[in-house]
Amino acid sequence: MAITKEKWIIMLRAAGLKVTPIRIHILELLAKDHQLLSIEGIHSSLKKGTADFVTVYRCIRKFEEVGILTSVALGDGLIRYELREDTHSKDSHHHHHLICRICKVVELIQECTIKQIPPWLKKLGYSELDHRLDFFGVCPKCQRAA
Amino acid sequence: MAITKEKWIIMLRAAGLKVTPIRIHILELLAKDHQLLSIEGIHSSLKKGTADFVTVYRCIRKFEEVGILTSVALGDGLIRYELREDTHSKDSHHHHHLICRICKVVELIQECTIKQIPPWLKKLGYSELDHRLDFFGVCPKCQRAA
DNA sequence: CTATAAATGCAATTTATTTGCATTTATAGA
DNA sequence: TCTATAAATGCAAATAAATTGCATTTATAG
Known part of the structure; x- marks a missing residue:
């Protein structure tokens, strides 16, 4: 676990973003089984009260801006996100x-x-x-x- | 033009949907240059006053349901639609x-x-x-x- | 031509997303 | 390790996007 965490830290630093617990959590979540998650899915999968909805929005937007994430539409009107490889x-x-x-x-x-x-x-x-x-x-x- | 219009009529009928002017317009719009359009883009590209926003939403949803359209996310938070080939x-x-x-x-x-x-x-x-x-x-x- | 089920428009509602601002936190440099 | 500062966060409020209900219109089967 620590070894992958290291990866996120490097990734965030490379993108010029601060390393925060919430960001690490979100990245770990998306890395787990290479999941595709919507904003709602990310927020509800984080341990209750870990992060505000607004913060999730802002993190995702930022991650997408710097190319850490990509988005997909599966045809149900929701945008889902995954780590960009x-x-x-x-x-x-x-x-x-x-x-x-x-x-x-x-x-x-x-x-x-x-x-x-x-x-x-x-x-x-x-x-x-x-x-x-x-x-x-x-x-x-x-x-x-x- | 009439010849392609015929295509939409067949397509709509095959999907069990009624053929209406608005639906034809939307399909023609999407067919033009195989465009990728958002709901907003579709609505504003239709001649002013042609269709209500709500109607565009409902048409798109229906079209997607029956497989006439697919959706794409390009990373700006908007979902775009195109004809499914x-x-x-x-x-x-x-x-x-x-x-x-x-x-x-x-x-x-x-x-x-x-x-x-x-x-x-x-x-x-x-x-x-x-x-x-x-x-x-x-x-x-x-x-x-x- | 008529009956009927589907499609549309409008108003109102609900849900999703963004913004502003005060507070907290990460991090570069002393 | 401590401090300054710029970025990140949470909360409240605002804005925008999407949906629903209902009355009316329209397409189409018979």
């Missing part, structure tokens, strides 16, 4: 998702089919390239329920 | 995006590197499979501005 570096936990359109369950997919930046993409002159690949479908459980 | 059928306008993290400009990418459903994905038993692949980066313009 560098897609084109070897030692990251970069992964994809398989998401059930009905129940929103998320399965992690470790295999990445896009190992390198495609040449046609390089030509466009964008920097700090990254990608996100998600599969959507209806999970076996929801198929049976239908 | 079947990824694994030949005659769709399926495409990917290259999105600037700073200014949110969206470039369409016609090439799809994921031509078929990967075998390991098939094994998981999900139906109605689909995928979404987006690249993120900083566009040349924003690089110069930085």
Whole structure:
């Protein structure tokens, strides 16, 4: 645990942000099983009274600004957040998702089919390239329920 | 124009929805350049007074429910919508995006590197499979501005 | 043409997000 | 270790976003 905590501290410092208990908690929460969480989900998962709703909003906004987090929409009107893992570096936990359109369950997919930046993409002159690949479908459980 | 309008009518009917002028307008709007639009963007792009805000909300929700639309988060807290194109059928306008993290400009990418459903994905038993692949980066313009 | 279920607009409500400000906390430098 | 200061936090209040109820209109099956 302490070893990963160290990681968050380095990450926050690198982003020019102060290291606070709340921020560490939020990052630990998101790192756990690479969860996708909404603001509401983050707030309620923190131990009761740990952080004000406003503070969660502000932390998330800041994290997203500096690129620690990315956001996803799963089609229920909520924005969810997850830790951003560098897609084109070897030692990251970069992964994809398989998401059930009905129940929103998320399965992690470790295999990445896009190992390198495609040449046609390089030509466009964008920097700090990254990608996100998600599969959507209806999970076996929801198929049976239908 | 009439020829594409026909397409929306078929699409709405297939989804069990009534065909109304507002719905056609919204679909035409989203089809134009395969735009990504927020609720606010959709409402303001419709000719003034064409539709109430509430109606836009209700249409979008319905469209998403029946799978006509999908939603995307670009990291500014807004949810944007686009027409859903079947990824694994030949005659769709399926495409990917290259999105600037700073200014949110969206470039369409016609090439799809994921031509078929990967075998390991098939094994998981999900139906109605689909995928979404987006690249993120900083566009040349924003690089110069930085 | 008519009946009916769905869609729409408007007003009002509820929920989500942001802002202002006083207080606390992290951290760079003495 | 202590201190100054800039950032982070909590609370109250304000603003904005999304939903609901209901009366009215509209699309469509028969």
